[in-house]
Amino acid sequence: MQYEPILKNATTGEANLADYDKGRQEFTWKDIYNGFDTFGDGKLNIAHEVIDRHIQTSLKDKIALYWEGGNGDTETYSFNDLSKLTNRFANVLKDSGIQKGDRVFTFMDRIPENYIALLGTLKAGGVIGPLFSAFGPEAVKDRLADCDAKVLVTTPKLIKVVDEIINDLPSLKTIFIVNRKSEAYELKENEKSYENAMNNASDEFDVVQTSKDDYAIIHYTSGTTGKPKGVVHAHQAIAGHYATAKYVLDLSPDDIYWCTADPGWVTGTSYGIFGPWANGISQVIYEGGFGAGKWYKVIEKYKVTVWYTAPTAIRMLMKAGEKPIKKHDLSSLRYMCSVGEPLNPEAVVWGQQVFGLPFHDNWWQTETGCIQIANYPVQDIKPGSMGRPFPSVSAAILDDDFTNELPPGQEGHLALKSGWPSMFRTYWNKEDLYQSRFKDDWYITGDKATKDEDGYFWFVGRADDVINTGGHLVGPFEVESVLIEHPAVAEAGVIGIPDPLVMEVIKAFVSLKDGYEPSDELLKDIKKFAKKKLHALACPRQLQFLDGLPKTKSGKIMRRLLKARELGLPEGDTSTLEE
């Protein structure tokens, strides 16, 4: 079905980006840096720009964080409160011997201490690695071991996960236990009480004067081969977070902003910490999980004005229908954005119908660090399109050689001219892989897309086998590697199959070793095994036994063929298929 564009007034809006074309001509990164309080000489620190810069202004006592716990507890923190608390944590790290560049991970729910630890680490010159609290032991181990993390901040609930793999983490020197409920907990040898350490630390700290190129953030993301790779960002990335939060999310001083993402995902740091706070905006952080009623209650209670969420959540809200919407006063909302997966045109239009506001889709990646393609307040929305490139961004659709730009309407590889400040700097310890993502001046995104005559980009799919389930990328290889660790499994092939709610669900095909027979019991056991080792989202929803998996002559499992057979699509070229 063809959807009519949602027309906007393209020039007279009061949006921060009042005129897209003019913005493209006039925007400069120099202007963005001029608004910062850098240390000069190319030195800047994300945490200083995000928090401490505001302490010298009228924003000092403004509420930075409205925290709503999963159980209904509430807390508020001003910029000044956060400044002092993050100073304390920076001192705690300094006392623990943390040096510039050392990796400090957090493994917690969305509690205030998570945000304080992340920002405090940046102040101390450390590199942050935020993890989802849903990770299992292997997922935690892979990430901490890959970049030799020295410090971990976690809770009594999650330390059990860490205990299983602690012997495989020789670089991990100190674990801080956040025990906000003062549960009975006996600290082990390398563990320290977060609360005690914070109480004993000074709330004054001279922020480490990092250079714009010093590493600041590592987020792990999936590829087709190998374990998750650590995408590394430098302090300079704050320029991208700040500018896109201002011009794409359109944040203004009076906004109450809510980003539903967890800091374990890059959206939850770039736009759940850095971008909004760099703009001096009050934001809501909700510890609880998804629930239509629960979410609408948050919007109503805090009078959220700008809301940034994801397509899977929007589709779940659509499924919940209008009844829960009618129970709440959502009139505070003025602007809504979405990211992470293709946003169906129906969802854009649904927003318009039920909230009187469309969702503004935007596109970016862990690697790009900040939004690259977007729908803006003043630009007409073509429902189903990701929008147009951010003012300083050059995006193109390239041919299969990554050499020539393709004309409008033709499907090809989405590429970006490299060089924006929040561009990733490397994959940790995988410089060759990093280099392989570039061709001449182009960064090859790994997505396929088209561009239309008006310069709007339309997502087509991934160019590789990476699965996008509910906005989270899952590498099939990671899942296959875990499955074949099960004593009964000989081979495994993992694919994503289309799903109306979460975009793709993970389906695994396994063949069994001699002596094992397919049974429901075995199926359950393999699923249970996978659950223990993988991130909850990466566990196969469906599992099927096959006598053998289709492989190339060189022994590589042909996921493409598994997918074609599963979906009843043409099998394509099978000349390399093993006899």
Ligand code: PRX
């Ligand atoms: O395939 C694209 C999809 O998500 C990928 C990036 O995933 P990740 O690094 O986890 O995301 C970080 C922050 C968004 C992209 O390569 N993707 C993201 N946004 C969109 C999207 N696909 C379609 N439409 C989008 N708006």
